[in-house]
Amino acid sequence: MNLRFAAVLLLPCGLAHAEPRLTQNDFGGVGLWQTPTARMSPAGELSVNANRTEPYSRYSVALQPFDWLEGAFRYTSITNRPYGPESLSGGQSYKDKAVDLKVRLWQETHWAPDVALGFRDIGGTGLFSSEFLVANKRYDDFDFSAGIAWGYLGNRGDFDNPAGWLDDRFKTRPNMEGTGDVNAGAYFRGKPSLFGGVTYQTPWDRLSLKLEYEGNDYKHEPKDNVIKQDSPINLGAVFKVTDSLDVSAAWERGNTAMFGLTFHTNFVSRKAPAKRFDPPAEPLPAKAPAVAMEEVNWPDVSRRLQQNAGYKVERISQRGSELIVYGEQGRYFHSAKAVGRASRILDNSVNQDIDWFTLVNKRYDLPLEETSVPRQTFREVLNNEEPLQALHRTTEINPAMPHNEKTLYSEARDPFSYGAGLGFKQNVGGPDGFFYQFSADADAEYRFNRNTWWSGLLSANLLNNFDGFKYDAPSGLPRVRTDLRQYLTTSEVTMPLFQFSHAEQLDKDLYGMVYGGYLESMFAGVGGEVLFRPAGQRWSVGADLNYVRQREFDQGFGLRDYSVVTGHITGYTDLPYDTLAAVSVGRYLAGDWGTTVDLSREFSNGVRFGAWATITTATGAQYGEGSFDKGLYLSIPFDELMSMSTMRRANLVWSPLTRDGGARLNRSFQLHSMTDSRDNDMFYRNFEKITE
Template identity: 85%
Template sequence: MNFRFAAVFLLPVGLAHAEPRITQSDFGGTGLLQTPTARMAPAGELSVNANRTEPYSRYSVSLQPLDWLEGSFRYTAITNRAYGSEALSGSQSYKDKAVDAKVRLWQESHWLPDVALGFRDIGGTGLFSSEYFVANKRYDNFDFSAGIAWGYLGNRGDIDNPLGYVSDRFDTRPALEGTGDVNSGSYFRGKPSFFGGVSYQTPWDRLSLKLEYEGNDYKHEPKDNVIKQDSPINFGAVFKVADSVDISAAWERGNTAMFGVTFHTNFASRKAPAKTYDPTPEPLPAKMPTTSMEQVDWANVSQRLQQNAGYKVERITQRDSELIVYGEQQRYFHSSKAVGRASRVLDNSVNDDINWFTVVNKRYDLPLEETSVPRETFREVINNEEPVLSLHRTTEINPAMPRNEKTLYSEAPQHFSYGVGLGFKQNVGGPDGLLYQFSADADAEYRFNRSTWWSGLLSANLINNFDKFTYDAPSGLPRVRTDLRRYLTESEVTMPMFQLSHTEQLDKDLYGMVYGGYLESMFAGVGGEVLFRPTGERWSVGADLNYVRQREFDQGFGLRDYSVVTGHVTGYTDLPYDMLAAVSVGRYLAGDWGGTMDISREFSNGVRVGAWATITTASSAEYGEGSFDKGLYLSIPFDEMMSMSTMRRANLVWAPLTRDGGARLNRGYQLHSMTDSRDDDMFYRNFEKITE
């Protein structure tokens, strides 16, 4: 499994839900102990869980992208079973990987309960696969649950399958160990069992108690484990150490202790840290300046726009009573905050001949959108004479269009820039166990002009345990990704990227880019991309085409013999609940043809959670374990975690296995992400930041 991680700090967040508290189960996901409930955490909730119940150690992450949808991914270490032969994995215990999902079908009302449908282990080996219906009803400080489960959760099988009256096939559940597929052929098959329980919120708000009856009798455990159950009744407690930390303890099976810890936060409702390291926004003058436009120190205005509003200015122009700034935003994640600060700087600098301030946001010389602020209304709002809603109604976002203007100031481009930082790579889930690397990374950029640039990245190893990385997964396809071990171990200093790029606005809503060089750690080549993205629309479409060759394992300048033409046509569209769907069809790095579906949700603060699945012409046998490519991801703006503004993101991507089928080129620059500001929803959802 390939697990790419950028550090995320889970900061405290106040509880936003009603009591009794909604807590995590042993498996991850809201529930009691071994059993799930129909309850859902608030949208935007992230929980990281770890617990131990002999012989299982479980580690899971649960995400709540929507009020009615919960997703989890989990590792289970079966500590009394070996991963494989000693030659393959030494003494490492067996590791199982799984994906769970739960959907609320009915929300609790005065008379009716919450009702949910759930699936465990839908994308893994099927060792713990299960399907269930569960209902919850709350009474005062008690929250009662009851459900019916097939598969692992219902292994006692103490009732006949009611679906057997529909078809005899539902009476028998097929064995699924080791498939790594979606397991849909086993859904709701076999004899099910009832389960249920109750949670009780004690008068002490830090302590909750749980009692449950589980439907598993532990007589059919994975890997032929022999586990004794003295009682189907489990009981335990959850103690809130802090708003973001829970610890759990329980007595399960009538003979086994469980201990666990959960870290959680809510990225939709939590407040970002105060930006104490940001410059103070310029106060508005009591009276507008009287200096003529010819006497303004525009170089000083440009400097203040960069230092205080984050815009690297290209030029400043005038069109009648409108002052226009062309520049590239380099600091503020929320464009409304940047526009507000730029308006303050301009209001402090020009006389009352100017009635409108317009900022044209550009990225590598691509005009993305222009935001126009009425000066008088802006001043009234800042001075608390009008509500911010008045400014919301009159502020305009339009396509950036060329027009006749008087140029007041132009600034020469800054050619060279660089940065240093700490890198982290992780690979977990194979027979080599947890692998990691910390590196010192240096990136640099040279702009030949505003639309043509070179970018590079050097990475020097600091500490790693890759000497334990000995396993290459089998593959029936060209090894475009499964040579990962060699790319990670053959050099102490690597060059993941060394690339020349050029962008161009081809038409009002049409953008293009060409690029060439060492495009990622495993492939070099040349390619191009076009994107049609109308301003303010909820859809766009793009295409890319690339000719690439495989790089040498040391990630230097050398190339290997394997080459391929790869590319995709991708359509993007907004969905309800602030969701985005991206569908790509084309050719992948191993020469297989197919499609990728990516569904994500972005919250108002920019936090994005999503999942993807790729199915190609590669057969299950060619692809290997897992059958097809799939994964989950979480992207968090560093702006949400730091005391200074930044446009960078922390990205966590979870793919259960590294395989060659469905592999796409990992390009560092993509037009859709480069033009995200053309979607004005984020601007208006955070419009109040225009006053900060």
């Protein structure tokens, strides 16, 4: 009995040794309540947060593109302050937009702590701007943090700024409120304060407790808000409802309750839904069919290649012991899966004289790459007679080249295709709040030949609150984007796209395209693009030139008076850590000249986190609040979200403000994305899908 009783007492102690969980702070990003910690979520983490601490309602999204870098964008409603006169914004409260950044400087070891440097409100209005240096050390179930902060987090001003010994300007912090610019002139200036706290992982793995000492005394709140602080100590709990949902409750300032929700997932570690609605892959035959090549039912093979492997076949040819399929793969996001399924179908259909299956992938008749699979090795891997690495070593990806070959079958072209689905638009860049539109979209395409086509899109409004978007903002530039509300509310049925296009492979690695029509919801015109993209290389360069006129607000066939010549030269290059950099130089829709820098991290499953910034010849006064264009985006393949395979993507873009400076033409077809399969990294990173 005594031994049993002792075991029961020891059981909770054994359960308590899980590491303290990483949870979000009130502002978004890993931390305690008001303060950050040096901890970082694993790469690929996405957190969506909402919380309420009178008088602030905060909504944020935190992204972890790398293990050592955390970014967040935040939308704060100061509910006891109006945005402005009632004639301007009605009863709307003041809205603040901000971007935060945190970088790990040192990773925890046995003796040394995690150390991170961070910036709050790095590119926003400056209302909550702050800089901090923070360290964390873990001891069993406790995770301790301590740091020093300037700006909002350190408003108490515990001591004189040590940097003031070097330069007197560090002794005082300038007022950067309302600039909307990068607040570099205020970094690490003014009196700092200390902050810190601890997270305790309870024996119940769903429950974490957090206590902090913050460096803000609430005597210098934005918009002259009078907030009383009875205590600098905040404490509360985070409860893990599910693997993807946390609920938080805390007592802050010694007198105010906080409640919050966090939805989170990790796009690296999570598993995509099982593809229950995909057709099953064809099983391999016991042995190759004995039928002669001339007697193969090629129309049936073509049908199976389209229905099961996603290849819309153009023709099937033979070159010695190699069978070559030319077509456009339009179903599977991971091309290795399409290649594997096509190889199964061909292995089921042709005799033993064929040793190699080659799939030539084309897009609008642009030859992109050819993937060659050794038949015998493929069979041995599927039959578990050889490891997958054997197939990986022998499968070849080469530039698509003309061959001396015998055509066995040509598929008649089906020129017309169409589809339907739901559309979604959002805007969080204005003071009136979050605006959205749900629409029913119908798209269609007609191919006059394989590389000349018409594409169109009709959109019918289902649900839309843009009619409450009353503030268009002053602009010293032509209104090329700030008329957004009129474009979304003038007509219930719109035609965002009505375009004719023609594409050509101009040389081995050179592609070209010309186009004309109603190119996007706000502009119509004509243009052309060229792209030099060497196969297998990690760089490319392209250029586009367009003459466009502004469309009428109803998005019909009418045009307005404003016209402009716009275009860019863009260089693309791969950087370490699966990062893509794109730098564009040229003329924008408002006639301003400048440069856009776009950096993105793409994970092996195709999920992409990215950010951009555009600096142009438009002055701060012409551009208006924000001074220059910048934003963050998240691109998620629907393949990661759905139970059926698809090549479509969901693109979520967040920009602090919608302004006219730095605006680019939103073309539906761009050669760089059309030729993405020439980069074979994604194929090899997901090579195991060749067996699915």
